Amino acid sequence: MNMRAVWSMYRFEMMRFFRTLMQSFISPVVSTSLYFVVFGAAIGSRIDQVEGVSYGAFIVPGLIMLSVMTQAISNASFGIYFPKFIGTFYELLSAPVNFLEIVLGYVGAAATKALFVGVVILLTSGLFVDLQIAHPFAMVLFLVLTCISFSLMGFIIGIWARNFEQLQLIPLLVVTPLVFLGGAFYSVSMLPPVWQNVTLFNPVVYLISGFRWAFFDVVDVPIGLSLLAIAGFTALCMAFIWWIFRTGWRIRT
């Protein structure tokens, strides 16, 4: 294992993040506050408790998940697409590193940034609502796993994309709808029975449900299934990335 190379890639990626630290910090604070004004105060005041939790608090796990997923994907996809776009990718290909090291460096950095955003939103939420975390260890585990797995997915998108439009396409067309329809702002039990079944095909439901369980000890789907879903998703992404580097798909001519 070439740990120096991993560290170099990680550090190089994080340097960009630190240069724009204020932006990285302010934008989640502002957007979270907006969500609380709209969903918490304006709409939430007309909604009773959901599953025994005030609506303002109920949306916190979904809100964190929404931001963490989109941040992880955009950071990771941009992080690996940018060297391809400006041509510095040649150096990664000619360096004595394997796929795991490149993934650790780039995905590690993207996941760190996403985690940072998640923590900022969690802390900002604490200013608006009274938060209780029933299972802190599980909460951290779910948060970290989500950062990693969606960064892996972003990495794949970055390798796959041939232009900036394609880079935006999957997050916009697939991920955002799945997250919005994944119970970020409602409980699956609030849906009509037919849609309750349909929604079980949405993988994001399992993640949000598991994350919410860590906060409030209430679930849409069994917690074991949630863990299985995120572990399976992570494994799937890793396998795909391993295949990409083995075959040179879209990276080596």
Next chain:
Amino acid sequence: MPNMVEIDSLRKVYEGGFEALRGVSLTIEEGEILALLGPNGAGKTTLISAVCGITLPTSGHIRVGGHDVITEYRAARSLIGLVPQEIHLEPFESAIDSVRFSRGLFGKKRDDAKIEEILKTLSLWDKRDTKNMQLSGGMKRRVLIAKALSHEPRVLFLDEPTAGVDVELRRDMWDTVKILKEQGVTIILTTHYIEEAEAIADRVGVINKGQLLLVEDKDALMTRLGQKELRIDLGAPISSIPDGLAGYGLRLGDGGRSLIYAYDSNAGRTGITRLIADVDQAGLVLDDIHTSQNSLEDIFVGLVHEGDDA
């Protein structure tokens, strides 16, 4: 000298069916400088890319420092520094951070003294904190070289290092290459410029349409190139070479109207003075004198066009 780079029957067919390399075999000794000459699209960059791991060969084998570049890629690539043809740099990073990154990427321990030495050699030290995007074209190219040298490679690939570079930087580049050679670094450079090959290479290879047409010791090549011809036009035609001129190996040309003398311009004594005196002695009238020379360019163009006819 042990072999540093061994390329055996290397073929590369791109996805579209274009055959960029058609069975290239080449051995490069440790510490030598090889110049690969060839027109655009000859396969120079593909050859370098295959050695460096950027392109997967269709067939054939490549070993660097005795390590196969596919199965022992870590050991092989650790020895290689690559300066690409195009300028690809992270626009928002400083020169020194880019160079540090490269060193780390190749698994070398951080060494500020070494980085400083490299940047100073390349006259980059004063610009070390400037963002890459704010550097001039020539400076950017120096950063690329600094990145390639950052991990102290044993083999350096320079893909057209002086294309579009001003005269001063070209001289600097040649000096840098000479310093590296003194340190025992093996250097492979591609170029369009014949004088570049003449100035710094130990051996010269000519590549065209994916085939290596010639690899020859530069001095031997230059000796061949040093061959000049002297043509003496005579006032009146002669039917045979007079006995007094027998020792010069002369040929009759132009139906007996001229004498042709081949000589080595690099030799100390060309024998021209004596020849002309002897021509006079033989009672021949001199009308005119011409000399002509084979240039590397002639040989190069000749080789490249032979390929066209085939």
